[in-house]
Amino acid sequence: MANGSITDNTLEWPSWTEITDALTLSDYNTMIVVLGTTLLGIAAGVVGTFAYLRKRAMVGDALSHATLPGIAIMFMLVGDKHLPALLFGAAVTGILGVLSVIGLRSFSRIKEDAAIGIVLSVFFGAGMVLVSLVQQMNTGSPSGLDRFIYGKAAGMIKQDAMFIGITATIVLLGVILFFKELRIICFDQxxxxAQGWPVVLIDLVMMGLVVLTTVVGLQAVGLILVVALLIIPAAAARFWTDELRGMTIIAGMLGALSGYFGSTFSALLPRLPTGAVIVLCAGFFFFLSMFFAPRRGIFANLIRRYSLSRKIAHQNLLRSLAEIEERFGEGIRAPFDTLLAYRSWSVTELRRLLKLASRRHEVTVDTDYKSGLTRSGRTEAVRILRNHRLWEMYLIKHAAIAPSHVDRDADQIEHILSPEIVDELERALAHERQIPPSPHLQEPAV
Amino acid sequence: MESSISSKPIDKTRVTDHDADTPVSIHDMTVAYHRKPVLWDIDYAAPEGRLIGIIGPNGAGKSTLIKACLDLVPKASGSVCFYGQPYKKQRHLVGYVPQRESIDWDFPASALDVVTMGRYGHLPWCVPPGRKHKEIAMRALSQVGMADYAKRQINKLSGGQQQRVFLARALAQDAQIYFMDEPFAGVDAATEAAIVALLNELKAKGKTVLVVHHDLQTVPAYFDDVVLLNMRVVACGPTSKIFTEENLQKTYGGRLTLLVEAAEAVARGGQR
Known part of the structure; x- marks a missing residue:
């Protein structure tokens, strides 16, 4: 970016009242635009969920690019005045594009990604040629077809918003009605x-909803970016839930939020292309979801991994103390150096672990860092030691791992043993409620 | 005219009629992918109430055989009937367990959701599965020992557990005839035992089960009947008679390692 661009004041920042006006939809035109893009976001998010799960999301991209020749042809025939005709043309060539992808995939050996690439570019190329012909025909006056390519939500009128509203209603009704059918073809075609569901017909229903959403979304978002509204909210929603109904609802909400904020921002900064801003909003929600979603999010995963490694370290400490007690008698105060030699932990690490364990009242630590188990700590430590020994025995008996190697292998897995597996181990090894002796003791000392 | 009829010899080894008492009868079926035949002229009648192993080398067309029976791949010629009627009319009698790898297990669904899909075939368009169907699905999950995992997201299940969920889904279909595509592939010992128990349970209820199976060692123990397949039906019938070294040699051709395996299996089978 050039240094001067910051001072180059082409973007005028809106005043506070302008911002609140836009966000609360007090201006009629803004309201139409925001309402339209929000409804579009809902429709795209909801139907996009199924396209995404059916792994057909990119077909939507071929579809949207393939709408351009249809728009241009209808423009030549009827002119710019008649929007439904333009959208009809868009739908026709868009569907042709989808059929071409399906045809290429089924009747030649071309894979789907290549088929999409071919169809997308050829149809879009044809569209560009036709658009330039249109522009040469009405010399001087711009055709305004650009808005279909890049999107221009600001120009949205009541009629457009109504189209989108009707589409959103159809999409919602369709998805509610055919939820079971869509679910089963997305999961296991x-x-x-085999159950007799006409997969092609259900696919057609789904693609029909995708076509509808894409075509009415062209003016708002533009054909280059409209596919983003199908994919991004759905992909983001997947992070928040493991349930299809929930995913559909969340995708619809994220789509709505993207549409709402995207169009409000671009209403405030009229030089920014609406479609791009909406997509950036969707992208923002996606990143938010990817990082911060509970359970499936990246941070949740990191936290889980961190707390597991902490748990493992803590359990290792307790087990070491239990082993020391096993050798030297209950209630022994283990000197720091003895404990340090037990495992490959550093001085600072061990100190930290002792501090944490004493905070949990499972270990008491003296001023000279001698340490010992409390009563509750001992119960826990004995349980851990027992699991460890059971697992070692199991590995030796059933997995044929040499006793000299078993400790390390047992170490890695025992911390994630579920109570059910421990029960099973007990049954398999017929050790009732007692600690099996260490297998290493049976080995001659090295 | 008369002479021409009498001059045509009738091939008595072929299943010429689709018998209304035969669970699955395959007649003259040929299947081709991209003009390359995968199955040639298959004739087979599955006997009722038996566990039938479909055995053959990789690429022998075992999965294709199942898929062609269920109208999932087009047949170049021939026909398949279930109790004398085409599949279209008998779907409710047929349960299907596809290969576990054929789907994406990251799909947002719980084990119970998946098993409930087994009930979809009993539901008309646009009608969601009600409580009755969920109860049937729940029972099917218990039958495979997975009741505790009903709410578990399916990608958090182990491979063996996923396979059991697939079996439960087929059980929820409440069928007479079951087709299972490699249910034993890549499962743990516990699941293998659970599947075997389930197969025997189905047999005890008089169901007919056809299972694509890879492990020759276990064939004599698991199956009453075998179909030895390598593009054609090399041999079929009761395991004790058909699962012989000679037939296996015919089925597996020159594949030396497999032959050794097969010979071992036969030797072990003979001791039983």
């Missing part, structure tokens, strides 16, 4: 077909 073969099983669905």
């Amino acid at each position: 073969q099983f669905a077909a």
